[in-house]
Amino acid sequence: MYQYDSYDQKMVDARVAEFRDQVNRRLAGEIAEDQFKPLRLKNGLYLQLHAYMLRVAIPYGTLNGAQMRMLGDIADKYDRGYGHFTTRQNIQYNWIKLEQAPDLLADLASVEMHAIQTSGNCIRNTTADHFAGAAADELVDPRPYAELLRQWSTFHPEFDYLPRKFKIAIIGSETDRAAMKLHDIGIQLVTNDAGEVGCKFYVGGGMGRTPMIAPVIGDFVPPLQMISYLEACLRVYNRYGRRDNKYKARIKILVHEIGADEYRRQVEEEFAHILTLGLEPPPAELERIKGFFEQPGFDAAASDDLDLSDPDFAVWVKQNVHAHKQTGYAIATIALKPVGGIPGDATADQIRLMADLARDYSFDELRVTHAQNIVLPHVKKADLYTVWQKLDEAGLANANLDLISDIIACPGLDYCSLANARSIPVAQKISERFADLGRQQELGELKLKISGCINACGHHHAGHIGILGVDRKGVENYQLLFGGSEGADTSLGTITGPGFSEDGIVDAIEKATNVYLDQRADGERFLDTYRRIGMAPFKEAIYAKEPANG
Amino acid sequence: MVEQNLRYRSDEPVADPAVTVDAFADQSNATAVRIEPGDDARDLLPHLDRLALVEVNFPAYTDGRGYSAARILREHGYQGELRAVGDVLLDQLSHMRRCGFDSFAPNHDIDRAAADKAFATWPEVYQKTVDGRPAIWAKRHG
Amino acid sequence: MKIITGNDLRTGDVIWWTGEGWSRHVNDAVDVPEGAEAIIARENAKQIVTDTQVIDATLTDEGVRPAHIKDRIRALGPTVRLDLSLKPADPAAGTWVI
Numbered sequence: 001m002y003q004y005d006s007y008d009q010k011m012v013d014a015r016v017a018e019f020r021d022q023v024n025r026r027l028a029g030e031i032a033e034d035q036f037k038p039l040r041l042k043n044g045l046y047l048q049l050h051a052y053m054l055r056v057a058i059p060y061g062t063l064n065g066a067q068m069r070m071l072g073d074i075a076d077k078y079d080r081g082y083g084h085f086t087t088r089q090n091i092q093y094n095w096i097k098l099e100q101a102p103d104l105l106a107d108l109a110s111v112e113m114h115a116i117q118t119s120g121n122c123i124r125n126t127t128a129d130h131f132a133g134a135a136a137d138e139l140v141d142p143r144p145y146a147e148l149l150r151q152w153s154t155f156h157p158e159f160d161y162l163p164r165k166f167k168i169a170i171i172g173s174e175t176d177r178a179a180m181k182l183h184d185i186g187i188q189l190v191t192n193d194a195g196e197v198g199c200k201f202y203v204g205g206g207m208g209r210t211p212m213i214a215p216v217i218g219d220f221v222p223p224l225q226m227i228s229y230l231e232a233c234l235r236v237y238n239r240y241g242r243r244d245n246k247y248k249a250r251i252k253i254l255v256h257e258i259g260a261d262e263y264r265r266q267v268e269e270e271f272a273h274i275l276t277l278g279l280e281p282p283p284a285e286l287e288r289i290k291g292f293f294e295q296p297g298f299d300a301a302a303s304d305d306l307d308l309s310d311p312d313f314a315v316w317v318k319q320n321v322h323a324h325k326q327t328g329y330a331i332a333t334i335a336l337k338p339v340g341g342i343p344g345d346a347t348a349d350q351i352r353l354m355a356d357l358a359r360d361y362s363f364d365e366l367r368v369t370h371a372q373n374i375v376l377p378h379v380k381k382a383d384l385y386t387v388w389q390k391l392d393e394a395g396l397a398n399a400n401l402d403l404i405s406d407i408i409a410c411p412g413l414d415y416c417s418l419a420n421a422r423s424i425p426v427a428q429k430i431s432e433r434f435a436d437l438g439r440q441q442e443l444g445e446l447k448l449k450i451s452g453c454i455n456a457c458g459h460h461h462a463g464h465i466g467i468l469g470v471d472r473k474g475v476e477n478y479q480l481l482f483g484g485s486e487g488a489d490t491s492l493g494t495i496t497g498p499g500f501s502e503d504g505i506v507d508a509i510e511k512a513t514n515v516y517l518d519q520r521a522d523g524e525r526f527l528d529t530y531r532r533i534g535m536a537p538f539k540e541a542i543y544a545k546e547p548a549n550g
Numbered sequence: 551m552v553e554q555n556l557r558y559r560s561d562e563p564v565a566d567p568a569v570t571v572d573a574f575a576d577q578s579n580a581t582a583v584r585i586e587p588g589d590d591a592r593d594l595l596p597h598l599d600r601l602a603l604v605e606v607n608f609p610a611y612t613d614g615r616g617y618s619a620a621r622i623l624r625e626h627g628y629q630g631e632l633r634a635v636g637d638v639l640l641d642q643l644s645h646m647r648r649c650g651f652d653s654f655a656p657n658h659d660i661d662r663a664a665a666d667k668a669f670a671t672w673p674e675v676y677q678k679t680v681d682g683r684p685a686i687w688a689k690r691h692g
Numbered sequence: 693m694k695i696i697t698g699n700d701l702r703t704g705d706v707i708w709w710t711g712e713g714w715s716r717h718v719n720d721a722v723d724v725p726e727g728a729e730a731i732i733a734r735e736n737a738k739q740i741v742t743d744t745q746v747i748d749a750t751l752t753d754e755g756v757r758p759a760h761i762k763d764r765i766r767a768l769g770p771t772v773r774l775d776l777s778l779k780p781a782d783p784a785a786g787t788w789v790i
């Protein structure tokens with residue numbers, strides 16, 4: 001894992017000092033709220049429904065045991081004993097006091113963490129494949145590039161007041177686990193026939209009120225020109241992105257309005273100019289960073305054998321464990337999705353337990369996934385059973401990864417001042433309705449995603465089943481979407497028709513899953529069946545006066 | 551002309567009023583121009599040698615186009631005064647300086663001592679820009 | 693009725709204008725049929741409250757009921773963590789917001 005040097009440390013320390021000064025000026029009345037608000041937002045501090053909320057950056061979703069432990073301690077010291085892992089691989093605390101926020105940031109800085117640029121119209125925390133460095137299908141480890149990106153984007157002076165927020169994701173394998181094409185910029189590290197690495201730039205994707213899948217803008221940018229190409233992409237956007245309407249201000253609208261070809265032409269022109277300026281960190285810098293991401297000291301003699309005689313453990317392994325590139329090791333995902341629970345929430349004790357497990361069994365590494373789960377990326381297969389037992393004791397052995405109860409949900413109207421409807425109670429009711437794990441397994445992979453407003457933090461456009469909460473004359477109402485997906489087969493969901501009440505949406509989903517069970521062909525997931533048979537049979541079932549499978 | 555209160559240059563200030571980009575194109579003797587957010591700074595590139603002052607207007611601090619305009623001018627060798635005017639706030643001074651501004655005419659008072667403190671916010675910088683400060687990567691690798 | 697709400701600048705707590713000061717309990721909120729803007733301006737200037745706004749509410753048998761669900765959730769706390777709400781002992785508190 002990357003470790004700060006004195007330069008990195010000075011930067012986060014300077015940020016803490018700057019924010020402490022800004023908070024003091026605000027509390028002393030030297031700056032008004034309308035001037036202070038963008039300053040606190042650039043430190044991830046929002047004012048939500050009940051209190052200040054702090055969003056802490058977890059750069060490319062990677063952290064070590066000490067950092068995770070600190071996240072648990074912060075939950076106890078400054079919050080109410082829990083945190084919420086988000087769809088951008090970050091963690092949010094819901095009950096922060098403004099007057100304590102600078103101390104909190106100082107505690108974070110003590111473990112090389114920060115809340116820099118986790119809000120505001122700037123380049124946000126970069127996300128990445130949560131299996132980076134571990135996945136069996138990986139071509140190029142994206143983490144060194146993500147770290148290069150982190151440093152480049154931190155306090156970038158030109159791009160701090162963009163038309164709108166800007167999110168970058170980076171992956172290095174064929175399988176896209178980071179919803180890369182649904183970002184402002186998605187970078188896929190690829191290799192050519194000669195074995196050289198290149199960056200494939202997807203620009204202009206996004207969710208929100210106008211979901212779009214990003215087109216390819218740069219086919220094969222040399223890694224040692226990645227920063228220059230990003231400068232070009234951002235500068236064109238900063239200059240020409242719309243500022244007259246915040247709903248049309250994301251880069252996806254610019255790329256869509258002028259067309260991918262014209263956007264590419266402008267980027268290439270700017271890129272040619274920028275290459276003359278020497279803005280790119282030297283090869284030695286990338287090599288220096290790569291040095292932090294070398295493989296941990298795997299036991300080459302580790303056995304691939306796994307004793308699956310405990311049936312509960314076997315179920316968890318089947319669902320939550322993925323193939324590792326190293327023989328004898330596995331990637332274990334901790335699903336923060338208990339039946340009836342709050343997706344992505346973990347108590348301080350659970351967070352500290354996960355930190356301990358990382359230290360003892362995963363080379364001190366953890367990842368946060370955009371599906372609001374936690375990954376232990378390098379677990380020796382011989383240790384898996386012990387890890388599972390410890391998770392089980394802490395209520396963290398939910399064997400439902402990628403099943404219908406592994407729901408992504410934004411905080412919704414229970415916490416968020418932008419929300420129109422609550423998300424969490426819907427997630428809870430769905431997971432309770434489908435509580436039986438055998439039934440969930442029968443339904444197979446089914447990605448269900450819930451947003452409490454059009455901003456789509458819950459990724460509803462990309463859910464096999466998506467739910468969008470809306471406000472209908474002061475009453476919560478839920479629209480249903482089918483057919484969304486992220487990854488290699490990225491697609492956007494289609495709204496079924498009129499919305500539902502909170503209970504109605506749970507019934508409708510159950511009916512839809514029954515249609516799938518009736519109609520599926522061999523090996524088809526819910527999404528595959530939907531794509532094959534279309535919306536009509538589902539619509540017929542969910543809007544029928546009498547239950548279709550009564 | 552906006553009353554100026556923060557200038558970080560040793561040469562004499564330009565006395566001429568800044569004209570609009572459109573007017574500048576028609577006036578071959580003008581030495582000062584004012585860029586609005588929607589103007590294209592690149593239109594000025596053929597005339598950099600006769601320019602002594604470029605004002606970049608920030609009608610609202612949230613509109614960050616002026617940062618790119620400034621940097622583009624400097625990247626193309628503009629040496630004259632580059633002045634941020636309008637809704638220029640204390641907490642933005644440091645980034646503006648990094649993008650090449652060397653003069654600031656906020657539409658409200660900014661204390662010079664506070665400004666100096668703001669410029670010292672970042673002991674190091676991660677990016678190479680146009681202010682001559684070495685990026686951290688340059689220091690790391692000599 | 694019209695009531696004034698905001699957040700405590702330092703702690704972020706949701707607070708309601710009582711006519712004399714601020715309370716965390718919506719039932720302490722008073723009707724401010726006019727002059728709300730002046731109160732808000734005066735209170736904002738004291739650097740103790742932020743994000744102040746005037747909202748609609750009704751006076752019911754149970755007390756002051758904000759007109760919009762968002763403000764009712766603000767008045768109670770997260771419905772999915774009633775243990776952290778202002779009515780931790782009332783398991784039915786969540787139904788009040790609907």
